[in-house]
Amino acid sequence: MKRISKLQIFYFLIVLFLFLLPLFIHNQYVIHLGIMTFLFITIAIGWNVLGGYTGQISFGHASFFGIGAYTTAILWLRMGIHPLLTIPLGGLLAAAFGVLWGYPLLRLRGYFFAIATIGVGEATRVLASFWESLTGGSSGLTLPVPKVFSKVPFYYEMLIIAFLVFLLSVWVYHSKFGLGLFAIKDDIDASETLGINTPLYKILALALSGFIVGIGGSFYAQYIFYVEPGDVFSFEKSVNLILINIVGGVGTIFGPVFGALIFLVLQEFVLVLFPNLHLLVYGLLLVLIIIYQPNGLAGLIAFVKRKIGKKKRVGGT
Amino acid sequence: MAFLDVTNCTKNFGGLLAVNDVTFSVKEGELLGLIGPNGAGKTTMFNMISGVYKPTTGQIVYRGRFHIHALNTHRICHIGIARTYQVVKPFLNMTILKNVLVGAYFGKRGVLKRDATKIAQEVLEFTGLWERREEIAGSLNVPSRKRLEIARALATQPDLLLLDEVMAGLNPAETQKTMGLVKQIQERGVTIIMIEHVMQAVMGLSERIIVLNYGEIIAEGTPEEVANNPEVIKAYLGD
Numbered sequence: 419m420k421r422i423s424k425l426q427i428f429y430f431l432i433v434l435f436l437f438l439l440p441l442f443i444h445n446q447y448v449i450h451l452g453i454m455t456f457l458f459i460t461i462a463i464g465w466n467v468l469g470g471y472t473g474q475i476s477f478g479h480a481s482f483f484g485i486g487a488y489t490t491a492i493l494w495l496r497m498g499i500h501p502l503l504t505i506p507l508g509g510l511l512a513a514a515f516g517v518l519w520g521y522p523l524l525r526l527r528g529y530f531f532a533i534a535t536i537g538v539g540e541a542t543r544v545l546a547s548f549w550e551s552l553t554g555g556s557s558g559l560t561l562p563v564p565k566v567f568s569k570v571p572f573y574y575e576m577l578i579i580a581f582l583v584f585l586l587s588v589w590v591y592h593s594k595f596g597l598g599l600f601a602i603k604d605d606i607d608a609s610e611t612l613g614i615n616t617p618l619y620k621i622l623a624l625a626l627s628g629f630i631v632g633i634g635g636s637f638y639a640q641y642i643f644y645v646e647p648g649d650v651f652s653f654e655k656s657v658n659l660i661l662i663n664i665v666g667g668v669g670t671i672f673g674p675v676f677g678a679l680i681f682l683v684l685q686e687f688v689l690v691l692f693p694n695l696h697l698l699v700y701g702l703l704l705v706l707i708i709i710y711q712p713n714g715l716a717g718l719i720a721f722v723k724r725k726i727g728k729k730k731r732v733g734g735t
Numbered sequence: 736m737a738f739l740d741v742t743n744c745t746k747n748f749g750g751l752l753a754v755n756d757v758t759f760s761v762k763e764g765e766l767l768g769l770i771g772p773n774g775a776g777k778t779t780m781f782n783m784i785s786g787v788y789k790p791t792t793g794q795i796v797y798r799g800r801f802h803i804h805a806l807n808t809h810r811i812c813h814i815g816i817a818r819t820y821q822v823v824k825p826f827l828n829m830t831i832l833k834n835v836l837v838g839a840y841f842g843k844r845g846v847l848k849r850d851a852t853k854i855a856q857e858v859l860e861f862t863g864l865w866e867r868r869e870e871i872a873g874s875l876n877v878p879s880r881k882r883l884e885i886a887r888a889l890a891t892q893p894d895l896l897l898l899d900e901v902m903a904g905l906n907p908a909e910t911q912k913t914m915g916l917v918k919q920i921q922e923r924g925v926t927i928i929m930i931e932h933v934m935q936a937v938m939g940l941s942e943r944i945i946v947l948n949y950g951e952i953i954a955e956g957t958p959e960e961v962a963n964n965p966e967v968i969k970a971y972l973g974d
């Protein structure tokens with residue numbers, strides 16, 4: 419039988435705590451913060467699968483978020499489909515969209531790919547603003563807000579989504595698929611000569627990445643009851659996903675989790691105290707991390723753990 | 736029909752004929768040396784056999800039925816052709832073990848985790864890297880990287896192995912070790928083409944040697960024949 423480690427108990431307690439939280443915290447603002455944290459963790463993981471695992475840096479991931487959000491808004495508003503049912507559709511459409519532009523653009527290497535994704539993101543936003551008959555144009559779409567409204571169901575929805583997406587990312591990290599992605603990130607030529615179908619792997623990573631972010635967008639639309647191109651397709655959103663991952667640790671399992679946590683804490687608390695200063699604080703953190711700890715907070719924690727482990731071994735025997 | 740047939744192969748880089756109308760064949764199980772001065776086109780030849788570049792003209796046929804130019808690079812690995820890079824390309828952020836696992840997992844189609852792990856362990860023990868499997872490739876020195884390059888290629892379980900200057904930069908003791916390794920790989924039934932500047936190594940190991948100069952074959956034969964060929968001596972010493 420496998421022994422249960424202290425770490426596993428710790429993880430279990432955290433998850434348990436998150437599931438029980440709404441039972442003893444009735445403050446809607448705290449619940450809202452929880453929801454937004456889970457959402458950002460989810461979409462940051464989505465970005466990490468392509469940017470962190472595969473090394474294909476995208477500045478256009480808001481396009482997936484926006485497509486997910488609009489899928490839900492349009493299907494709900496125009497066709498009366500229950501919003502929860504639209505979540506997988508939002509993900510799938512985003513993934514399909516990723517395959518569409520990934521097919522030509524993933525041939526580009528390094529910076530060229532990154533720059534091209536800026537174009538994809540912006541083009542999608544502009545398209546959404548002008549395609550009024552479908553998207554309601556730049557003024558967006560307002561969704562029907564129910565009379566009785568509690569944030570708690572949304573809390574559980576998003577918690578479960580974030581949890582499942584996290585588990586998926588852990589599985590990918592340790593799988594054959596993941597090994598292929600990390601190989602591509604390190605050296606695409608060697609990967610190809612060692613038998614990896616690199617174009618296929620890159621496009622699968624992009625599709626999965628888009629799927630996850632699309633799910634996030636779909637949830638966002640039904641939670642906020644309003645979608646607008648300037649919000650869901652914003653360049654800022656794309657950039658935030660990158661910043662979150664850099665601070666948390668690009669290509670690590672916990673990077674997007676830590677990064678999203680810090681991002682939201684800074685945004686909420688520093689923003690309240692000193693409007694707009696949160697970006698400055700975040701920028702500062704970013705610079706420090708890039709200089710001193712390129713693997714982000716996840717790397718820092720691994721480093722500290724190794725140090726402690728060494729001390730223990732030295733002291734213990 | 737031979738194991739590998741290279742027929743009238745030419746590679747033209749914008750007017751520069753890196754390989755010019757080269758024809759040769761390789762028998763199954765043999766160890767063929769490929770030598771020539773710097774810039775002779777040796778690596779370019781490997782790049783064409785392993786599918787990294789397509790020949791400008793000519794064709795390469797493997798086992799009489801696989802037309803290399805019609806296959807993607809990763810497919811060429813799946814049919815049993817592996818190579819090392821002259822400028823080694825390890826996965827710098829991975830451990831030695833992970834590097835080799837990539838080859839084991841992807842080299843042939845449909846390899847399962849358990850099998851890949853077994854292959855990787857076997858290859859690492861064979862190449863003497865097993866004890867060091869947890870070291871990160873980025874922290875290795877050149878000789879170790881060269882060895883890892885061989886191990887990773889072997890993990891794909893090739894039938895034809897292309898070794899591009901795996902002895903360059905090694906000291907005499909390491910060279911001896913690598914020569915022993917190459918010999919053992921051949922004894923396992925792997926056909927080998929070896930590019931090498933270390934003459935003692937090519938001469939000692941090869942059954943047959945092909946000499947390239949300015950993209951063309953100028954001599955072909957046993958090590959003794961090649962070493963005594965006036966054309967070859969001229970190419971190496973200049974006129």
Ligand SMILES: Nc1ncnc2c1ncn2[C@@H]1O[C@H](COP(=O)(O)OP(=O)(O)OP(=O)(O)O)[C@@H](O)[C@H]1O
Nearest residue numbers: 748751753771772773774775776777778779780821
């Ligand atoms: N991708 C490329 N683009 C343009 N020219 C190239 C390219 N690859 C090789 N060449 C040129 O082709 C010629 C043959 O190069 P190649 O690398 O095959 O030589 P080599 O025999 O392996 O030499 P060395 O012993 O120095 O490794 C050289 O003149 C080189 O500059």
Ligand SMILES: [Mg+2]
Nearest residue numbers: 777778779821
């Ligand atoms: Mg060369």
